[in-house]
Amino acid sequence: MVLQDLGRRINAAVSDLTRSQNLDEKAFDGMVKEICNALLEADVNVKLVSTLRKSIKATVNFKDLPPAVNKKRLIQKAVFDELVKLVDPHAEPFKPKKGKPNVIMFVGLQGSGKTTTCTKLARHYQTRGFKSCLVCADTFRAGAFDQLKQNATKAKIPYFGSLTSTDPALVAAEGVAKFKKEHFEIIVVDTSGRHRQEKDLFDEMTQIQRAIAPDQTIMVLDATIGQQAEAQSKAFKETADFGSIIITKTDGHASGGGAISAVAATHTPIVFVGTGEHMLDLERFQPQPFVSKMLGMGDMQGAR
Amino acid sequence: ISGLFRNVIGGKVLTKEDLAKPMRGMEEHLLNKNVAREAAVRLCEGVERELIGIKTGTFESIETTIRTAMESSLRKILTPTTSLDILRSITSVTSPSQLNPLPPKPRPYVISIVGVNGVGKSTNLSKLAFFLLQNNFNLLIAACDTFRSGAVEQLRVHTRNLKELSEREGLGKVELYEKGYGKDAANIAKDAVTYATQGKFDVVLIDTAGRRHNDTRLMSNLEKFGNFAQPDKILMVGEALVGSDSVAQARSFNASFGPKRGLDGFIISKCDTVGDMVGSLVSMVHATGIPVVFLGVGQHYGDLRTLNVG
Numbered sequence: 139m140v141l142q143d144l145g146r147r148i149n150a151a152v153s154d155l156t157r158s159q160n161l162d163e164k165a166f167d168g169m170v171k172e173i174c175n176a177l178l179e180a181d182v183n184v185k186l187v188s189t190l191r192k193s194i195k196a197t198v199n200f201k202d203l204p205p206a207v208n209k210k211r212l213i214q215k216a217v218f219d220e221l222v223k224l225v226d227p228h229a230e231p232f233k234p235k236k237g238k239p240n241v242i243m244f245v246g247l248q249g250s251g252k253t254t255t256c257t258k259l260a261r262h263y264q265t266r267g268f269k270s271c272l273v274c275a276d277t278f279r280a281g282a283f284d285q286l287k288q289n290a291t292k293a294k295i296p297y298f299g300s301l302t303s304t305d306p307a308l309v310a311a312e313g314v315a316k317f318k319k320e321h322f323e324i325i326v327v328d329t330s331g332r333h334r335q336e337k338d339l340f341d342e343m344t345q346i347q348r349a350i351a352p353d354q355t356i357m358v359l360d361a362t363i364g365q366q367a368e369a370q371s372k373a374f375k376e377t378a379d380f381g382s383i384i385i386t387k388t389d390g391h392a393s394g395g396g397a398i399s400a401v402a403a404t405h406t407p408i409v410f411v412g413t414g415e416h417m418l419d420l421e422r423f424q425p426q427p428f429v430s431k432m433l434g435m436g437d438m439q440g441a442r
Numbered sequence: 443i444s445g446l447f448r449n450v451i452g453g454k455v456l457t458k459e460d461l462a463k464p465m466r467g468m469e470e471h472l473l474n475k476n477v478a479r480e481a482a483v484r485l486c487e488g489v490e491r492e493l494i495g496i497k498t499g500t501f502e503s504i505e506t507t508i509r510t511a512m513e514s515s516l517r518k519i520l521t522p523t524t525s526l527d528i529l530r531s532i533t534s535v536t537s538p539s540q541l542n543p544l545p546p547k548p549r550p551y552v553i554s555i556v557g558v559n560g561v562g563k564s565t566n567l568s569k570l571a572f573f574l575l576q577n578n579f580n581l582l583i584a585a586c587d588t589f590r591s592g593a594v595e596q597l598r599v600h601t602r603n604l605k606e607l608s609e610r611e612g613l614g615k616v617e618l619y620e621k622g623y624g625k626d627a628a629n630i631a632k633d634a635v636t637y638a639t640q641g642k643f644d645v646v647l648i649d650t651a652g653r654r655h656n657d658t659r660l661m662s663n664l665e666k667f668g669n670f671a672q673p674d675k676i677l678m679v680g681e682a683l684v685g686s687d688s689v690a691q692a693r694s695f696n697a698s699f700g701p702k703r704g705l706d707g708f709i710i711s712k713c714d715t716v717g718d719m720v721g722s723l724v725s726m727v728h729a730t731g732i733p734v735v736f737l738g739v740g741q742h743y744g745d746l747r748t749l750n751v752g
């Protein structure tokens with residue numbers, strides 16, 4: 139699971155230090171270094187790690203600590219706060235409202251898991267009493283509409299799409315208009331994968347967005363992504379101004395540090411994580427409990 | 443890279459201490475380019491070993507020494523150890539006559555594509571198909587992803603497009619072999635190869651479902667798949683976007699086909715999405731010693747390249 143190994147290593151580094159006999163500056167530096175290596179191995183953005191290193195050192199300021207102070211507590215808290223900062227942008231995630239249409243548009247890199255997650259999310263809201271549906275605005279990828287159709291059928295969710303159209307903005311607008319008229323409450327719009335290096339693809343995203351005026355845009359990020367996460371998510375943020383992130387494939391072995399760096403880069407909250415290929419494999423995400431659990435520090439949240 | 447080494451002074455024998463700082467810089471540079479930490483650390487250790495004890499000349503020559511050392515180190519791991527000429531090996535199987543006094547029964551050359559979810563297996567299989575059609579081979583595409591929604595239709599669309607293209611330009615012929623969803627992939631693969639042998643196809647391209655390398659159940663299916671399909675080449679698609687997980691992905695897939703069989707090559711996809719951060723390629727090759735056969739550089743049929751190490 140995402141960041142589990144990282145949590146274990148960071149924990150070990152902190153408790154090694156706090157347990158050691160002579161808690162001196164050299165040992166402290168060693169701990170900070172070990173934490174940074176663990177973060178780098180988890181694909182956390184290189185620049186972010188170096189900021190975090192400075193930040194922990196500055197907060198703890200080991201040299202000037204009076205001998206009496208509880209160093210263990212202080213160090214633990216500094217590390218915890220920095221990690222929370224990584225995953226918690228202090229922004230309220232979107233909450234759909236009953237009785238009105240909530241249009242949710244998915245964006246993201248190729249193969250990140252958008253289409254799969256679209257159905258998961260529509261189904262999630264459906265079981266919570268929202269009248270939900272799906273629109274396929276991916277007119278590019280071979281078999282994209284069939285994929286969405288088969289998933290939607292399995293989940294018993296109404297869907298809309300076109301096998302022949304080549305204009306995703308048009309299909310999206312048509313689908314959204316149709317479902318609005320039918321008083322659907324959650325309208326999830328799937329789009330093609332794209333990347334920042336190709337301007338036409340980003341323009342297309344803007345066109346779709348303009349055509350359907352979504353209440354919420356969600357960026358889907360693969361937990362295995364490496365150092366490109368920051369640049370790509372920043373570019374998506376600038377162009378599509380997404381309001382939430384969903385991290386997929388957290389059932390894999392990857393640490394997810396790349397995807398999590400995207401949170402820090404875009405100040406956008408993670409709302410859900412995908413935990414498998416099946417329809418029910420979707421979990422809510424909350425930053426603080428997540429970090430507490432990851433570091434095995436159940437009590438830290440109260441201490442803030 | 444060279445900027446990092448400015449503070450090494452010329453005209454002395456290099457020691458570990460002299461190199462410590464610039465080497466850290468080099469490591470960070472590699473990490474920045476998305477090389478997994480494990481690979482970056484080992485690469486730097488190699489270069490450091492090479493440089494310790496070397497007497498530096500003028501300022502220029504230090505820079506050159508260091509750059510050359512890293513370059514040769516990278517080149518060493520990236521340069522393929524087996525023949526990559528896929529076309530030649532296909533021909534040696536499909537028309538073995540000239541070389542072999544006792545030609546074996548003609549059979550199709552079998553290539554299967556494996557990898558984790560969403561990396562670009564089906565798309566790059568289609569690009570490879572296009573490349574082979576251009577070389578006038580007759581292809582059978584086998585839809586052995588019987589799990590993911592739309593996987594069969596995806597290949598049906600690609601086959602239809604490729605067929606149109608090759609008919610228009612008088613290239614090879616291409617057909618899809620599919621048995622829908624839910625069935626055992628290894629059996630379909632085996633049947634596809636039999637079908638291709640009877641139908642005198644030159645090459646069978648087998649698509650497989652994406653699987654997490656830490657999913658032991660799905661990974662263990664690969665051994666049976668390998669035994670049933672008997673592929674001449676097993677290519678793994680890894681994406682340029684992936685971070686440190688690349689190392690474990692490559693190792694697990696390489697080990698999944700049983701003790702006698704490993705991967706034959708990588709296709710590194712989505713290179714167009716990472717700019718110059720092509721580190722995952724270095725990490726995967728470093729982890730396994732298996733060569734990169736192709737690079738995927740886009741979403742269209744022509745977007746397949748061979749790796750130019752230079």
Ligand SMILES: Nc1nc2c(ncn2[C@@H]2O[C@H](COP(=O)(O)OP(=O)(O)OP(=O)(O)O)[C@@H](O)[C@H]2O)c(=O)[nH]1
Pocket residue numbers: 246247248249250251252253254255276279282329330331332386387388389390411412413414415419559560590652654
């Ligand atoms: N293990 C695992 N696989 C997932 C998860 N989410 C999606 N996948 C798989 O990832 C692959 C790609 O998913 P898609 O939903 O097709 O991705 P996409 O972003 O729509 O792809 P494009 O439309 O081509 O850009 C599929 O094989 C999915 O089954 C997850 O949470 N865990």
Ligand SMILES: Nc1nc2c(ncn2[C@@H]2O[C@H](COP(=O)(O)OP(=O)(O)OP(=O)(O)O)[C@@H](O)[C@H]2O)c(=O)[nH]1
Pocket residue numbers: 248249279331333557558559560561562563564565566587590593650651652653711712713714715737738739740741745
């Ligand atoms: N930019 C870019 N996109 C690519 C490349 N190769 C594949 N893709 C895209 O990546 C997405 C996923 O590709 P697929 O071929 O469906 O991936 P897959 O590995 O077969 O996926 P699953 O079967 O679901 O595991 C699609 O949107 C492709 O267009 C590439 O080289 N560059």
Ligand SMILES: [Mg+2]
Pocket residue numbers: 252253254276279282328329330331
């Ligand atoms: Mg999709």
Ligand SMILES: [Mg+2]
Pocket residue numbers: 563564565587593649650651652
């Ligand atoms: Mg596929």
